[in-house]
Amino acid sequence: MTEGAALIDGGARLAAMLPPGWIMMLGALVVPLLRGPVRQGWMLALPVLGLFQMLALPLGSEMSATFFAYELELLRFDSIARAFGLVFHSAAILSVVYAMKNDSALEGSAALVYSGSAISAVFAGDLITLFICWELTAVSSVFLIWASGNERANRSGMRYLIVQVGSGVLLLAGTIIHYAETGSLAFDHLGLVGFGTGLIFVAFGIKAAFPFLHNWLQDAYPNATVTGTVFLSAFTTKLAIYALARGFAGTEILIPIGAVMAVFPIFYAVIENDLRRVLAYGLNNQLGYMVVGVGIGTEFALNGTVAHVVAHVIYKGLLFMSMGAVLYRVGTVKASELGGLYKSMPITTLLCIVGAASISAPLTGGFVSKSMIVSAAAEEHYTVVFLVLLLASAGAFLYLGIKVCFFAFFGQDRGFRVKEAPLNMLIAMGGAAALCLGIGMFPGTLYGLLPYPVDYVPYTVSHVVTILQLLLFSVLAFAFLRKAGLYPPELRSTLLDSDWIYRRMLPWINDGLAFAYNRAVDRGLGPARGLLSQVMSTVERIHRPDGVLGNPWPTGATTLWAAIMLFALLLLSY
Amino acid sequence: MSEHFPALQVLLPVLTAPLCLLLRHPTLVRVLSLAVTVGCLGISLALMEQAREVGTVVYEFGNWPRPLGIEYAVDTTNAFVLVIVSMIAAVVLPIGCRNSQVPEGREYLFYSAFLLCFGGLLGVAITGDVFNIFVFLEISSLATYILIAMGRDRRAIMAAYSYLIVGTIGATFLLIGIGLLYQMTGTLNIADLAVRLEDVKETRTVIVAFAFAMVGISIKLAVLPLHHWLPNAYTHAPPVVSAFLSATATKVAYYLMLRFIYTILGAGFVFDVLQFDVILTPLSLAAMFIGSLAAIYQTDFKRLLAYSSIAQIGYMTLGLSLNSELGAAAGIVHLFNHALMKGGLFLVAGCVLLRVGSTAIVDMRGLGSRMPLTASALVIAGLGMIGVPGTVGFVSKWALVSAALDQQAWQITVLILLSSLLALVYVWRLIEVMYLTEAPEGAERREAPPLYLIPTWILVLASVYFGFNTESTLGVARAAAHQLLGGAG
Amino acid sequence: MSEEGPLSEAPEVDEARGHRQAPQVDLHGREGHTLSAAESARIPAVGEGWFEQPSNINKIIWALVAVCVASVGADLFSLYHKHGHYGFQEWIGFDAFYGFVSCVLLVLVAKQLRKVSMRDENYYD
Structure with a gap:
């Protein structure tokens, strides 16, 4: 026994020498050698181990390595990085459970490398390390799209790769110029001060899906595999939000950018037919809130951004999982083909409704997080932005949440009779739903993880009632439009976007x-x-x-x- | 004991070679040769330690002081070369003389030739005496001709023959240069030459000596218009020999060029008075492009590698022609990095030859599934040739580009990057053939044996490891360049 | 996506009750789709689900209207202290009105967007 304990102790020490995320990246290399349950166990163990390793680190830990003449800061463990690290690890664990039955070694390794590199990027203390992780997320994640194995996915993946690698190249160019201008490679607050930081800003903006730079997201995510989209939805864009929050907090141009981002995808979501693409537009819309929060840049707004990232990763993951389950069972997620699935897949239906509600309804994650950003906008007297975000809240709830649930599970029964989602998918969705509700009911824990002290109270009667009014009347509007025949029918179509x-x-x-x-x-x-x-x-x-x-x-x-x-x-x- | 390391470094392999001829027992000879290469690696590492501590380790044979006696002088630069040569020898020799014309039971011939070649190269690098350089160069060259002729193809003999002629011309040129220097100074000791040449530098005799020596070395180094022996020799030699020679022989020649320019004649004289860079820079750039372009259009994998070597030699001489400490350091570090990558790639060619029976690129179709470990080794080493970050190739390119930028040579920087794109093309051709085309009908799916794979992967993994750990390569190369340029004044 | 040949692994469905088989598509790792006759029988026929009865739908809508009225009623009768950063937030039913109008507007604009941007499903292929 003592030998076993010594082995575990040794392993733990070895792991402690690695920055978070590396366990997953290195462990991913072994995945193709394993088979069956051993591989499943190994893939689950990696993010769990990574989570424990990260939690064992004290705040303020640092780790560095020398590369040429440069000191690379591989680990900077502060509260903002910890919050992102925590939610990324949780997302990785849930996604791995969801993908448990997927026996493709390539997809498994790619997903782990992707998650691991996103996590290491969050802990990167300098721009070179960030760049390396940035490109690694791009290169590894494209395999989740290519794994679909059809021509459409191949081409979409290639476009995705070009955009993502392009973002990395801009980041590298910006880093070099920034280094030449200031002599610093540190990844701290940068601000839009020169050409170099401008390039870095655009690089972040591409990954954060700024308007007109956004379309890789809606193009690629719906073409990834059932399980791949779940991974994709968690990391890439949120990594960009992290990078913006770290480098460009308080940059005012972000506020109008974010406001536009929060609204325009909704129009597309209303008329888009592919429900996974509807969710991708919704993802883009929620990123708008986060970008606004970063742009406002006060402690309260940044807290709101981080909190919303946490809530958003979980509920958006849940929504993508439920649509993935539908795709897995039915073979399509086109709204025009679906309907009445609540009869066949009742548990998935219920969990999807929890995910949709979590966008903003009280007692869910979205309620306690998103309202912080909206309040921050009001507190700083951005009246127009406040009204825009309120409009987007109503619209997003309706057209991203209700629409997806309604057309997939209710609406006109198209007669598809399929099995309930597999157990591992249900477990992953159940876990995500529990997290959504847990965060919503006990926001104190979430608030305790935020970078700055929080004295925000989400549950006042006034707040709950006004939000309920907003949401209920949105649903009423939906019912009204359906009854009045004004609601656009779901049509098989392609929508032109940027x-x-x-x-x-x-x-x-x-x-x-x-x-x-x-x-x-x-x-x-x-x-x-x-x-x-x-x-x-x-x-x-x-x-x-x-x-x-x-x-x-x-x-x-x-x-x-x-x-x-x-x-x-x-x-x-x- | 350790004070005799410089002598042992050379004597060990050179004396073991005839011993092999006497012993003849295949296993015994093999074990003995392996032990000698490993021992030499240990000695070279120890010498490197000593050189880094004291600057220059001087060993006088028979305690005869210079200029009377022969001395060995080891500074950081040649210690680095010694490490490269003995490291590559120790890694590749275990494969032995498979895939060659050596008949069963006559392996001792291969081993004694190999040890002679090995000892000769070490001797060139270690000695502090110019005539000694010529002697050791001839020892290693003669052994090299034998080794090349052992290739299993009859064309190997032709390749060896033409290398013999060209190599002899090169050696003769070098000898003429050395003779002229001796005539002017009356000494053969390098340190002594440097001192005595100060007064007679501007004379025509010294200039002619320099010209002869440089052309002689350029032939050995395969600088562009004098490179023709290299593709045939590397293509037809047995795989182990190709790997060993590509990783060491040209490296030693490059070291000689450094030694002649910086230690003996002085950079000021060579570059400012003789304007050697006016010739060397365009030749290096031409080598980078012509070598890479020729590699792109080759149909044989080994020949492709050989042409790529010519391009890589262009990078090294380009570093030298920049005439700066950074440039010399870039050249020196590329010696090591290129040895890892090209050695690894030629061993991959060995694996392919063993299992596929040919190194024609068309025969490598579907290699990614037929020999996954071999193919992935090729890909990793190939990424290094392109200069992808995280490989040694990147370290070299980085060092070279920063040296060029330091000299404000923007146009050269652009050309370096452009030529890297050509490397991308020829590596991609291989990847395409291996992974994106179907294996031919009835092709055997069989991985190379561990005996081949282990040395291959050692070199390939080292090429990744030293892509991250740059202190022990780039750091040492910078120290070596500093010593070389500082010492020469 | 490649169509499989004969639907070897197709679920047993009761076509008389309007049930359909899911399209057979090539999804990686898809297994265990076969729906037994018993499972199929438990699923209500098309048009017979609870949520498909017009009377039930009306019930839901009326319940929704009732809740909406109640939420605005809370404003109307000042059952709680309403506060906001802006004065307009404290108007009676502001959020209700704003939510309703926003959603209707979004749809109407989106319908116009469809005229501009909608193309055939295989437009890019």
Whole structure:
């Protein structure tokens, strides 16, 4: 027994030498070697171990490594990082349980590396470490999309990868310029002070799905696998929110950006047919609140942002899980095809309703967190922003929560008869639902984890009644619109979004330019083009194995060259 | 004991070689050779320690002081080269002479040739006497011709023959250079030469000596227009020999160039008076591009690697031609890094040759599923060739780019980055063939034996490890460059 | 998504009661979908679920209206102290009105958006 204890002790010490997240990343490499229950146990053990390891760290812990001349701060453990670390670990555990039956080694490893790198990014104390983790999340997560294995997912994944890696490249470029400007690589408050920080801001903005930079999200998430989307929904965008909160708190431009983000996705959510894409728009809308919170930048607003990230990761995960279960059982999540599933999948229905309610209803996570950001906007007298956020609250609840539940589980019965979701999915959804309700009923624990002291009381009669009014009348509006026949029917369709710019307009422009170019070339530049292709073919010809430079020359030629070189050297010195 | 390390470093392999001829017993010879390479690795590491402590470890044979006697002088630079050579030897030699023409029971011939080549290279690197350099260079070269001719293909003999001619020309040029220097100074000792040359530097004889020595070394180093022996030699030699030579022989030649320029003649004379960089810079840049382009269009994996070596040598000489401490450090660190990557890649080629029976790129289709460990080793080492962060290739590129930027040489920086893209193309070609095309019908799915895989993966993993731990490579290279440039004044 | 050939693993469904089989799509790790006859029989037929009866739907709507009226009534009769950062927040039924109008507006605008942005499902393919 003592040997076993010593082994565990040794393992614990070894683990303590790693920054949080690394256990998952390193452990993920072993996943392909394992099979069956052993793999399932291992995949679950990794995030659980990681969570314990993180909880064992005292606040203020640091860990650094030298890379070239730079001191990399691999671990900076303060309260804001701890809050993100905690919710990321919880999300990873729930998602792993949800994905327990998925026997794809590639997906399992990719998901663990992805979660682990997102967690390490949160603890990164310098921009280089952040960049490395940033790119790692991009590269690992794309496999969750490609694992779908169809042509649409392949192309969508490639677009996603380009955008994500592009964000990383901007981050690196910004970091280098920032370093040249200030001589500092520390990832503390940066502020929009120069070109370098501007690039970093855009890099964060892409990942945070700012308006017009957002479309990778709605493009890619609905194309990922059933389990992959659940992982994806938790980490990438929230990592960006963390980075914004750390680097750009109080940057005022974020407030209008966030306000626009909170509203415009709702329009799309209303008319979108693919329910996982509806959720992706909803994700974007909730990110808007967080961006506003970061932009306001007061302690209260930042507390609200962090709290909302925690609540949001859990309930959005729950909603994606329930839609994943529907996709898993029925084979589609198109609203126009679904309806009446409450008969076949009652437990999933119930859990989905909890998730939808958690967007803002009292006694749930969204109520105690989102209202902090809205109140912070009011406290700082951003009246328009306040009204916009209130509108978005009503709209989001209705069109992201009620719509999804209604069209999937109620509405017109399309006759699909399927089994209830598998047990592991139900456990994961149940866990997430319990967390949503737990946070909502006992907000003290959540508030205790926030970076600054909290004296906010969510449960006043006035607050509860006004929010209930808002939500109830939203539902009433839905009922009214349905009865009056004003509600748009669900149609199989594709909606044009900003992705149209790069999926259609740019190719058109490109084709146009190519056409104009070809015409110009045909007219005047023909000879030049001929020259270019001649150069290219010459390059190939002389470098091919039978070409002059690709082919070993006869010995005599080398001797001649030696003589020429000798001559040149002598010539130079005279 | 430890004060005799410099002597033992060379004598151990050189004396074991004839012993192998006498013993002849395959296992005994093999074990003995392995022990010698491992012992030499230990000695070189110890010498490195000593050199870093005292600056230059001087060993006088028979206690004859210079310039009368022969002395061995080890400073950080050649200690680093000694470590590279003996490390690669110790890693690759266990594979032995498989896949060659050596008949069953005659392995001792291979081992004694290998040890001679190994000892000769160590001797070139360690000695403090220019004539001794010539002698050891000839020892190693003659052994190299034998080793190359052992390739299992008959073309190997032709390759060895043409290398013999070109190599001899190079050695002769070097000898002429050394002779002219001796004529002017009356000494063969490097430290002594440096002192006595001060007065006669501007004479034509010294200039001609320099020109001959540089062309001779350039042939051995395979600087661009003098590179033709290399692709054939590396392609047709047995895999272990290719791995060993690509990782060591050119490295030692590069060391010689450093020694001649910085210690013997002085950077001020070579670059400011003789303007050597006017020739070396364009040749290096041309090597980077022509080597990589030729690699892109090759149809044979080993030949592709050989051309890529020519491009990589371009990086090293480019560092040298920048004429700065940072540039020399970039060249020196690339010696080590390139040895790891290219050694690993040639061993991968060995694995492929063993199981597939050919190194033609078309025959490597579907290798990702046929030989997953071999293919993934290739990918990791290939990422290093491109210079992906987290590999040694990145460390080299980083060092070289920062050296170029330090000299405000923006155009060179851009060219370095462009040539890395070419590396991306030829590595991607391999990845595409291995992972994205179907294996040919009836292809065997069989991984290479551990005897091959372990050395391969040692080099590949080291290329990742030293991509992160840069202190023991880049740190030492900077210290070496500092000593080299500082010492030469 | 590739269509499987014969629906080997299709759930047993009672087509007479309007039940349908789920589309068979190739989803990784999908297993144990077969619905036994007994399970299928327990599921109400199309049109027979509780939530499908018009009378029940009306009940739900009336209940909703009642709760809505009650919540505004609380304002009307000052059953609690209403406070907010802005004066307009303390108007009677402000949030109720704002929520209702917002949602209706969002839908009406979104319908217009559909005219501009809706394309065929396979537009990009």
